[in-house]
Amino acid sequence: MRTIVITGGTDGMGAALARHYLAAGERVVVVGRSRAKFDALLADAPGESRFIAADLSLVAESRRVVDLLKTSYERVDALVLAASFIRQRRHLTAEGxxxxxxxxxxxxxxxxxxxAGPLGAAGKPxxxxxxxPGARPDAIAFDDLEMAGGFSFRRSNAQxxxxxxxxxILATDRCPRLAYVTWGPSRLVRTGFAGEVGPGMRVSAAVLGRLLGQPPEKAVQPVIGIIDDPAPGRTSCRGATARPLTTGPHDEEDAARLASAVERTL
Known part of the structure; x- marks a missing residue:
């Protein structure tokens, strides 16, 4: 039995993955904000599961969940990072x-x-x-990571x-056996829209999702393939189609610079 951890696992594609792996008999750990949505998910797909309530926009909450996972599971086979809440404007958390x-x-x-430890303990992490994937190599404002000097939704998203x-790069340097995939769906997904946005974006997302969107269960099929047969190293995909990794002239240095800057703020 594998241990599958899914952040944002009570809605949309995260919930679709949770249902799939519960039905497949895997141990599924869901991190999310709504216990009610998790309970509804279990009504459709009972199995060995655990719900951890958390607001992952808070650093303290992310730390708490990570510490809980490390003490609870010696091995994590798959980590799916799917938590989402869209904001068009700059917003400060209670932590600043x-x-x-x-x-x-x-x-x-x-x-x-x-x-890194529990993932490294898995056979095929x-x-x-x-x-x-696909942001330009110079998208990061290293001297203003939290965009105090000028926020825009487009810049924030690219960064x-x-x-x-x-x-x-940091993850696979630590564990060369790790498969690390930056992934996005091939087209719109018919799912709920969580966020604080203007009426125009909300209506557009709802209408286009209904007209053109694919159901979450279909959208996650490529992700299931990645999890079930991972290839070590870094890759990027849109749907089932591999995309070239974005490369810049100083990727290794940029990764180390990013980690150093982040560690100073945490």
Whole structure:
């Protein structure tokens, strides 16, 4: 029996993955904000599971969950990072971090680095990071990671995506056997929209999702393939299609610089 940890596992693609692996007889650990949604998920797919309630936009909560996982499980076979909450504007958490950066990168950094031991204990460890690949190499503002000097949704999104690609360098350097995949769906997914956005984005997402979106159960089929047959090293995919890794002239140095900057803020 494998241990599958899924952040954002009560909605959308995360929930679809949880249902699949519960039905397959795996141990599934879901990290999310809604116990009610988790209970509803279990009604559809009972099995060996655990729910950990947490707001992963808070560093202290991410640390708490990582510590709990390390003390509870000697081995983590797969880590799926799918928690999402979209914000169009800069927002500070109670800890003073920019909320999108904290959720979409700081929490992932803590999970990937903090669970290096349990992942390394697995036979075929895999991290699937739902950070759409393909951000430009210079997307990170190293001197202003939390964008106090000028926030935009587009810049924030690009920086998070590039940072999560560099996180794969740190992760695979520590564990060469690890498969680290930055992954995004091939097209829109018909799922709930969690976030604080304007009415235009919310209506567009709802309408286009209904008209053009694929169901979450279909969207995650490539992820299931990745988890069930992982290939060591860093890769990136849109749906089932492999995409070239974004490369810059100083990737290793940028990854180390990013880690150093983040450690100073945590």
């Amino acid at each position: 971090h920019e909320a999108s950066w904290s959720l979409f990168f700081l929490s992932k950094y803590l999970f990937v680095t903090g669970l 895999v991290v699937v990071n739902t950070a759409v 998070q995506r590039r940072a999560n690609e560099l996180l794969g």
